[in-house]
Amino acid sequence: MTLIPLTYFGPISWWKILLANNDIVFDIYENYIKQTYRNRCSILSANGLLNLSIPVKKTNGNHTVFKDIKVENNQNWQHIHYKAIMSAYKASPFYDYYIDDIQHIWTTKYDYLLDVCLESINIISKITKTTPKFILSDSYITANSDDSDFRKSQKYILESDFTVNPYTQVFSDRFNFISDLSILDKIFNTN
Numbered sequence: 404m405t406l407i408p409l410t411y412f413g414p415i416s417w418w419k420i421l422l423a424n425n426d427i428v429f430d431i432y433e434n435y436i437k438q439t440y441r442n443r444c445s446i447l448s449a450n451g452l453l454n455l456s457i458p459v460k461k462t463n464g465n466h467t468v469f470k471d472i473k474v475e476n477n478q479n480w481q482h483i484h485y486k487a488i489m490s491a492y493k494a495s496p497f498y499d500y501y502i503d504d505i506q507h508i509w510t511t512k513y514d515y516l517l518d519v520c521l522e523s524i525n526i527i528s529k530i531t532k533t534t535p536k537f538i539l540s541d542s543y544i545t546a547n548s549d550d551s552d553f554r555k556s557q558k559y560i561l562e563s564d565f566t567v568n569p570y571t572q573v574f575s576d577r578f579n580f581i582s583d584l585s586i587l588d589k590i591f592n593t594n
Contacts, residue, residue, distance in 0.1 A: 404428055405551045406544060408436075409469065409520035411457055412444040412527070412585045415567055420553070421524075427537035430544045431470040431517060433554055435461060441469065442516055444585035447572050448491045452581065455484045459516055468543075472516040481509040488587065495573050495591040501530055505587070527586055 405424045409431070410417055417440065421427055435441065443456040458475035461467040474480075485506060492498045505526055513519045528535060546552040569580040570593045581588075 404544075404546075404549075405553070406430055406546055407553045408433070408439065408441050409517065410440040410444070410523070411442055411516075411520055412523045412587050413440050414445065414583045415586055415589055416583050418527070418586050421535045421537065422533055425536045427535065428540055428544060429537055430540045430554060432468045432540055432543040434465070435459075435467050435469050435472045436555065441520070442472075444587065446488065446491050446585055446588055447574055447578065447581055448487065449574055449577075451578060452584075453487060453491070455487055456480075457484075457516060457519060470515070470517050474513050474516055474519060476512060476514075485509040492573060492587070492591040497594060498591050501590055504530055527590070530590060 404426050405420065406428050407417065407420055409429045413421075442459050443454050445452060445454050447453070458478045458480055460473040460475050462471050462473060488505075489502075492502075508519065508522055508526060511522070513522070524535065527533075567582045567589075569582075570589070572578070572580060572588065572592055
Protein backbone atom coordinates (compact mmCIF):
# COMPACT_ATOMS: atom_id res chain seq x y z
CA MET A 404 0.00 0.00 0.00
CA THR A 405 1.17 3.52 -0.78
CA LEU A 406 -0.04 6.23 1.59
CA ILE A 407 0.08 9.78 0.31
CA PRO A 408 -1.79 12.82 1.57
CA LEU A 409 -4.43 14.52 -0.50
CA THR A 410 -3.13 17.76 -2.00
CA TYR A 411 -4.38 20.91 -3.65
CA PHE A 412 -2.98 20.82 -7.20
CA GLY A 413 -0.06 18.79 -5.85
CA PRO A 414 3.52 18.91 -7.10
CA ILE A 415 4.67 16.92 -10.12
CA SER A 416 6.41 14.32 -7.90
CA TRP A 417 3.11 13.69 -6.05
CA TRP A 418 1.36 13.10 -9.37
CA LYS A 419 4.14 10.75 -10.46
CA ILE A 420 3.49 8.57 -7.40
CA LEU A 421 -0.28 8.77 -7.79
CA LEU A 422 -0.21 7.66 -11.42
CA ALA A 423 2.51 5.01 -11.02
CA ASN A 424 0.80 3.03 -8.24
CA ASN A 425 -2.42 1.04 -8.14
CA ASP A 426 -2.47 0.76 -4.36
CA ILE A 427 -2.82 4.44 -3.36
CA VAL A 428 -4.69 5.17 -0.14
CA PHE A 429 -5.56 8.67 1.01
CA ASP A 430 -5.75 8.51 4.81
CA ILE A 431 -8.48 11.05 5.46
CA TYR A 432 -8.41 10.17 9.17
CA GLU A 433 -4.82 11.30 9.71
CA ASN A 434 -4.34 14.44 11.81
CA TYR A 435 -4.11 17.49 9.59
CA ILE A 436 -0.53 18.73 9.22
CA LYS A 437 -0.22 22.46 8.54
CA GLN A 438 2.24 24.06 6.12
CA THR A 439 2.10 21.16 3.67
CA TYR A 440 0.73 20.63 0.18
CA ARG A 441 -2.57 19.51 1.70
CA ASN A 442 -3.85 23.08 1.42
CA ARG A 443 -1.30 24.77 -0.83
CA CYS A 444 0.31 24.65 -4.21
CA SER A 445 3.53 26.24 -5.43
CA ILE A 446 3.74 28.16 -8.68
CA LEU A 447 6.35 30.33 -10.37
CA SER A 448 5.27 33.96 -10.45
CA ALA A 449 6.95 37.08 -11.84
CA ASN A 450 8.52 37.52 -8.39
CA GLY A 451 9.66 33.91 -7.99
CA LEU A 452 8.23 30.98 -6.08
CA LEU A 453 4.73 31.65 -4.76
CA ASN A 454 2.79 29.39 -2.38
CA LEU A 455 -0.97 29.68 -2.73
CA SER A 456 -2.66 28.51 0.48
CA ILE A 457 -6.29 27.72 1.17
CA PRO A 458 -7.19 29.15 4.59
CA VAL A 459 -8.60 26.44 6.82
CA LYS A 460 -10.37 26.00 10.17
CA LYS A 461 -9.47 23.13 12.48
CA THR A 462 -12.70 22.11 14.16
CA ASN A 463 -10.87 20.12 16.89
CA GLY A 464 -7.67 22.14 17.21
CA ASN A 465 -4.39 20.37 16.45
CA HIS A 466 -6.09 16.97 16.59
CA THR A 467 -8.48 17.60 13.73
CA VAL A 468 -8.50 14.78 11.22
CA PHE A 469 -8.09 15.74 7.58
CA LYS A 470 -11.67 14.91 6.58
CA ASP A 471 -12.96 17.45 9.15
CA ILE A 472 -10.79 20.39 8.05
CA LYS A 473 -13.08 23.19 6.93
CA VAL A 474 -12.28 25.82 4.33
CA GLU A 475 -12.27 29.35 5.75
CA ASN A 476 -14.58 30.99 3.21
CA ASN A 477 -14.59 34.39 4.92
CA GLN A 478 -11.33 35.11 3.15
CA ASN A 479 -11.32 35.70 -0.58
CA TRP A 480 -8.80 32.92 -1.27
CA GLN A 481 -10.42 31.74 -4.51
CA HIS A 482 -10.22 35.17 -6.13
CA ILE A 483 -6.61 35.57 -4.95
CA HIS A 484 -5.62 32.15 -6.33
CA TYR A 485 -7.34 32.75 -9.66
CA LYS A 486 -5.65 36.14 -10.10
CA ALA A 487 -2.24 34.72 -9.14
CA ILE A 488 -2.61 31.80 -11.58
CA MET A 489 -3.76 34.15 -14.32
CA SER A 490 -0.87 36.52 -13.70
CA ALA A 491 1.68 33.69 -13.60
CA TYR A 492 0.44 31.66 -16.57
CA LYS A 493 -1.55 33.89 -18.92
CA ALA A 494 1.46 34.03 -21.26
CA SER A 495 2.02 30.25 -21.13
CA PRO A 496 1.37 28.21 -24.27
CA PHE A 497 -1.56 26.18 -22.92
CA TYR A 498 -3.26 28.59 -20.51
CA ASP A 499 -6.18 29.27 -22.85
CA TYR A 500 -6.69 25.54 -23.46
CA TYR A 501 -7.09 24.59 -19.81
CA ILE A 502 -8.12 27.59 -17.72
CA ASP A 503 -11.84 27.05 -18.29
CA ASP A 504 -11.61 23.54 -16.80
CA ILE A 505 -9.44 24.67 -13.91
CA GLN A 506 -11.19 27.89 -12.89
CA HIS A 507 -14.23 25.87 -11.79
CA ILE A 508 -12.37 25.25 -8.54
CA TRP A 509 -12.28 28.99 -7.85
CA THR A 510 -15.96 29.59 -8.59
CA THR A 511 -17.44 26.82 -6.44
CA LYS A 512 -17.93 27.20 -2.69
CA TYR A 513 -16.40 24.34 -0.74
CA ASP A 514 -17.04 23.59 2.92
CA TYR A 515 -14.24 21.04 3.37
CA LEU A 516 -10.63 20.92 2.21
CA LEU A 517 -11.17 17.25 1.31
CA ASP A 518 -13.64 18.31 -1.39
CA VAL A 519 -11.25 20.91 -2.85
CA CYS A 520 -8.44 18.35 -3.04
CA LEU A 521 -10.62 15.69 -4.67
CA GLU A 522 -11.91 18.24 -7.17
CA SER A 523 -8.36 19.27 -8.07
CA ILE A 524 -7.55 15.60 -8.78
CA ASN A 525 -10.67 15.29 -10.95
CA ILE A 526 -9.77 18.41 -12.93
CA ILE A 527 -6.17 17.36 -13.58
CA SER A 528 -7.24 13.78 -14.41
CA LYS A 529 -9.68 15.11 -16.99
CA ILE A 530 -7.06 17.39 -18.56
CA THR A 531 -4.36 14.69 -18.65
CA LYS A 532 -6.81 11.95 -19.64
CA THR A 533 -5.63 9.75 -16.77
CA THR A 534 -7.54 7.66 -14.28
CA PRO A 535 -5.70 7.53 -10.97
CA LYS A 536 -6.58 4.53 -8.86
CA PHE A 537 -7.01 5.33 -5.18
CA ILE A 538 -9.27 4.80 -2.23
CA LEU A 539 -10.15 6.93 0.78
CA SER A 540 -9.54 5.30 4.14
CA ASP A 541 -12.45 4.60 6.47
CA SER A 542 -10.25 4.93 9.58
CA TYR A 543 -6.69 5.93 10.52
CA ILE A 544 -4.12 3.65 8.92
CA THR A 545 -1.07 2.46 10.79
CA ALA A 546 1.54 1.76 8.14
CA ASN A 547 3.55 -1.44 8.29
CA SER A 548 7.07 -2.05 6.98
CA ASP A 549 5.82 -3.11 3.53
CA ASP A 550 3.97 0.18 3.00
CA SER A 551 5.31 3.36 1.43
CA ASP A 552 4.16 6.11 3.76
CA PHE A 553 4.51 9.69 2.49
CA ARG A 554 2.00 11.29 4.87
CA LYS A 555 4.57 13.23 6.89
CA SER A 556 6.86 14.07 3.98
CA GLN A 557 7.07 17.09 1.72
CA LYS A 558 9.26 15.11 -0.67
CA TYR A 559 7.31 12.40 -2.40
CA ILE A 560 10.15 10.83 -4.31
CA LEU A 561 13.81 10.68 -3.39
CA GLU A 562 15.84 13.15 -5.43
CA SER A 563 17.72 10.27 -7.06
CA ASP A 564 14.43 8.69 -8.20
CA PHE A 565 12.81 11.86 -9.49
CA THR A 566 13.78 13.89 -12.48
CA VAL A 567 11.80 16.27 -14.58
CA ASN A 568 13.20 17.14 -17.93
CA PRO A 569 13.50 20.91 -17.86
CA TYR A 570 10.86 22.69 -19.88
CA THR A 571 10.39 26.36 -20.64
CA GLN A 572 8.61 28.10 -17.80
CA VAL A 573 6.91 31.47 -18.26
CA PHE A 574 9.56 33.38 -16.32
CA SER A 575 12.59 31.37 -17.46
CA ASP A 576 14.18 34.64 -18.57
CA ARG A 577 14.37 35.65 -14.87
CA PHE A 578 14.70 32.37 -12.97
CA ASN A 579 16.47 29.05 -13.34
CA PHE A 580 14.20 26.06 -13.94
CA ILE A 581 12.28 25.02 -10.80
CA SER A 582 11.62 21.31 -10.95
CA ASP A 583 8.79 20.27 -8.65
CA LEU A 584 6.14 22.96 -8.80
CA SER A 585 2.41 22.35 -8.86
CA ILE A 586 1.14 20.16 -11.68
CA LEU A 587 -0.48 23.37 -12.97
CA ASP A 588 2.97 24.63 -14.02
CA LYS A 589 3.58 21.57 -16.20
CA ILE A 590 0.08 21.62 -17.68
CA PHE A 591 0.17 25.29 -18.65
CA ASN A 592 3.72 25.14 -20.03
CA THR A 593 3.88 21.79 -21.85
CA ASN A 594 1.63 19.66 -23.98
